[in-house]
Amino acid sequence: MNIGVFDSGFGGLTVLRALLEQLPGANFLYLGDTARLPYGAKSRQTVARYAASSARFLVSEGAEYLVIACNTASALALDAIRDAVPVPVLGVVETGANAAQTHSETRDVLVIATAATVESRAYAAACQRRGLRALEKACPLLVPLVEEGWIEHPVTTEVLRIYISELMVEARAEMLEPDTLVLGCTHYPLLKTQIERAVPQTLRVIDSAQVTAKQAAQALGSGNGLETGRAQARFFATDSVTKFSVLGSRFLGRSIENVDLVDLGG
């Protein structure tokens, strides 16, 4: 089975990494729309146009199932993607909200994400549909800190301390009793250890990459031969394939070779 995985850039590789572990019998096609990244600062209309063309490309390459491993695209463009392609589509906002529903006992959930994801209110809406109250916070410095490679760095620790303490103040002001924090950006799993150190011990951190891979595996069912094997992955990028190999390897946790350059226009 061919599974397409889409992100605006490299962050979605944290989801692919988890998928490779969960579904080693599948063939994966990963597209990073790196010529047009980041989606996080762009409008719904623009993100929908970019994401739909990216999804169509993956299906034209043979994808039979799509994982939208990009929070901004999942938040702003999931309907546009579903309209654009004839295959099942799973988005990371849904999977994060599902995991929060499973784990939260207080029914109060915190979400950290990019500005566009927060402005879309997609997590709040997805949580509300599941009987949860969600408080979202934009953390726009975390992606550049990850991309700078400042993972174990005092500046990152301090930025996280500031963002989390602001979030906890807001939660108290809203009279929430959160027990769950959803990482609403696929870059954030690389900071999971630092984030777990920064939050109160009563908060469980939901790694969206892990829960997405788990739910994709559940959706595809068992007994289809996907649980065993030696997973194959092909990589496509809309900008520099060299840069994709170098930066992407950090997110995937192993070296990336043979990236194909794709022109989606723009």
Place this chain on the structure above:
Amino acid sequence: MNIGVFDSGFGGLTVLRALLEQLPGANFLYLGDTARLPYGAKSRQTVARYAASSARFLVSEGAEYLVIACNTASALALDAIRDAVPVPVLGVVETGANAAQTHSETRDVLVIATAATVESRAYAAACQRRGLRALEKACPLLVPLVEEGWIEHPVTTEVLRIYISELMVEARAEMLEPDTLVLGCTHYPLLKTQIERAVPQTLRVIDSAQVTAKQAAQALGSGNGLETGRAQARFFATDSVTKFSVLGSRFLGRSIENVDLVDLGG
């Protein structure tokens, strides 16, 4: 006279702000290619394609002179822009290097910029042509810090301290005696005060927005009625015009109204 000013986003508004002061008799057309920003992480080929289409748009709207207020586009795509349009084109890399040539006595110059600008080696080449040695450093966290609004913020002070101290160590290792630091990104003028505090007192900080406006005024000559008047500016953006108004006003230092949405494809 109609002067076109182009940037991938908002940073070029610091150049427009300086131009409005220097050439109050001109009409300005500003284009922010916000649907495709940031250029800083993209390849030469992609940046050239985006910048050429943006330049053609400004000329089609009546621009008779173009200021490329985007360091990445100036570094990677100035020739492509000059090939694409029939009007004079001034780029911020040239103007920064010119100012360094004027001010440096030791002939050793430091440049801070985005990763793509540094990788292009455009400042080093422009400085070398002017008999200067240049040491460049990528500072990828500064743009997101400015966009987060953390101008007077301890984290920004600490990030600047780290970047500048790394740069001074590299300068000593290269046996340089720098007396000039060029701000090679149009976001950085907003941090000028903080940068001046972070560098040794022997370093003069070159504000690329100011020197670009000054050199544009010199190139256009005197006696053409551009020195007096009430400058007019029209604004175009390829993504959300609301966001352009809100974020752009911080860079321009005054409110921005009537932004037109432009579709350049992509």
